[in-house]
Amino acid sequence: MNASLSPQMSASVLLPLFIAMVAGAAVPFQAGSNAALGRTLGHPLWATVASLLVSLIVVVPVLVGMRAGWPNLAAAARGPWWLWIGGVAGVAYMTAALVLTPRLGAASFIVCVIAGQVVASLIIDHFGLMGLMTKPVNLTRVAGVALIVAGMLVVQWGTKAAATSAAAARAVGT
Structure with a gap:
């Protein structure tokens, strides 16, 4: 701050x-x-x-x-x-x-929602859609959005890995 x-x-x-x-x-x-x-x-x-x-x-x-x-x-x-x-x-x-x-799951769904919101918001800002002030896309803003999309993919990958581990643990236990 x-x-x-x-x-x-x-x-x-x-x-x-x-x-x-x-x-x-x-x-x-x-x-x-x-x-x-x-x-x-x-x-x-x-x-x-x-x-x-x-x-x-x-x-x-x-x-x-x-x-x-x-x-x-x-x-x-x-x-x-x-x-x-x-x-x-x-x-x-x-x-x-x-x-x-x-x-x-809640985390996977919400992280996808957030990624979609940020991508759409960047487009809305760039073109000044819906009566909002124009805020052009630049490399820094695109990099920030790319990090959010990458975060979404990491959460999805982590969710799939956790599910695979849980399935393997159940198979060993049976």
């Missing part, structure tokens, strides 16, 4: 990073609980529906408590088409998590 930062400034920088980490830490729990819910309900898509309904039940009282007012649907309807893909992306992510987390 830069020693020249004042305590207030460092807190203003560190608090959002901490909150983002806590939000990120919730994701594997979401994936695991939704996968179990999908098994319990009999189909992964029912768990997606249930998760979205629970989200709605939680967020509406928060909006009311914050006195957020009504959404400006007319302005949103006049906006670009991509304003609405968040819901589709959420369903795609949730359904993938429901199906793949039991097969891959």
